[in-house]
Amino acid sequence: MEKKGTRDAFGEVLCELGRENDKIFVIDADISASTKTTKFYELFPDRAFDIGIAEQNAAGIAAGLATTGKIPFISTYAVFGSMRMLEQIRTSICYPNLNAKIAVSHGGLTPGNDGPTHQAIEDFGIMRSIPNMTVIMPGDYYAVKKLVRKAAEMYGPVYLRFTRDSIPVIYTPEDEFEIGKGKRIKEGNDISIIAIGDMVYAALQAAEKLNEMGISAEVIDMHTLKPLDADIVKEAIDKTGKIITVEDHNIINGLGSAISEVVAETGKGIVRRVGINDTFAESGEYTLLLEKYGLDSNNIVIKAKEILRL
Amino acid sequence: MDSYNKVEYLEKKAKELRKTIIDMIYHAQSGHPGGSLSIADIVTALYFDELNIDPKNPKWEERDRVILSKGHVCPAIYGALAMKEYFPYEEIYTLRKINSRLQGHPDMKKTPGLDMTTGSLGQGLSVGVGMAIAAKFDKKPYRTFVILGDGELQEGQVWEAAMSAAKYKLDNLIAFVDVNNLQVDGCCDDIMSVKPIVPKWKDFGWEVFEIDGHNMEAIVKTLEEIKNVKGKPICIVMNTIKGKGVSYMEGVCKWHGQAPNTEEYNIAIEEIMR
Incomplete structure (x- = not known):
């Protein structure tokens, strides 16, 4: 299975957008090499600002740029993108509904060996509770290319979440995505697995395993958490x-919660949530962490059997 | 207008603005008179003389921008905008009330003439940096003016912004620090001193001016002088009196965020218009 970097896709599409539109600006806080914006700096030095280790200022500068019609991407x-500059995002960007984008790598457990200080497992919940905010995590390299472009084209604040480690490729360059529309990528009749970001691949793997057991599972890539x-x-x-939600995020307030809200209001259906069980994780290789903290296809299969009473 | 007449004219306008501030806070029975009165003179000089603005076209791309980083003193800005006819003057009586365009803290999407939403201290200067960068990139002559409080300098983000403004040589960015020496819990020096203020901004790479923030002549002269500054952001440290113009409010902490009663209101108006 081929793996490709989602943050690389972000860096690449950012350069494409920068070439097409001189309103695209980039603001970094000392980690441009890691978030893959360095190429943008080479190509468009007068639209790229590394403002040092000062995330709150980054959010404010982006807000100021956005008031003048620029389309700033904070990288x-x-x-840091969800917590160190949270109130600035909320008050200076989302409240006046300014057209600034917050693009973050190192989502979920993907920073692996960096440990819990660098693993973001709360950001979905935080970001989706802010009015005017759109929250997106693409499922692979090609999805990043399409969804970052869509985010640049839409008006309003967007939180775009990527991974540190490369993740399996599941799409082709021809696949299309629409913000706010889930993508059914496998048909099935017995159970629905709804996943986001780096967990979409695990959902597909689980569906295959279930298929071998005679269970027909559909898989939906819910790349847009909000709306x-x-x-x-x-x-x-x-x-x-019967729905299983899968996310590289705390089991509280993320995709599982958002879907449970819909299910609860319809008054029918059952949900089981796969996510980090309200705990800080630890350092370790990303794929091993996924296994240890239950974010893998095996755990999805276990939950599926539970829900099907097998 | 020669400079003597200009100062006299602005002093008269500053009185009107102070009256408007007290009027709207009295009618709202809520709001922040102390800090609104301490910035009344600089706000008057900006809106009635210095700013390149067009009240008929609040979103004009070439306009000078004003960010009230100490957003709680918005009655001063609302008053100036009302006097400049950005909206009907009577609207000042809707301050802080439901369905009003005049929110308790500035909302750029609601009030015509506001360039930024503020109210959470420490955030405005960063936004000003973004606007100033955009002006440079677009090769536009507009300037961005940011009004900060002295207590507000306790917020770390202010200094992040200060560093970045110097790095990008934003001589189109002007910060005013309203040094009225008081914050909600007491004297700034007792709560968490930010002094000495002038050397701090100098050390952060800014061109700094220090003036009496209630001396209109000094304000007008300084706003002229700063036009010669090149390659550096500009900070004007204004020594002011919280509650300036109303004797019982001057230098008294409780008037940070309290509305006058009828008796107090009458005294205030009488003193301001004297």
């Missing part, structure tokens, strides 16, 4: 009535 890690595609969730409720 940092998910922990959530409630229609596709309701379709899943009507078709299978």
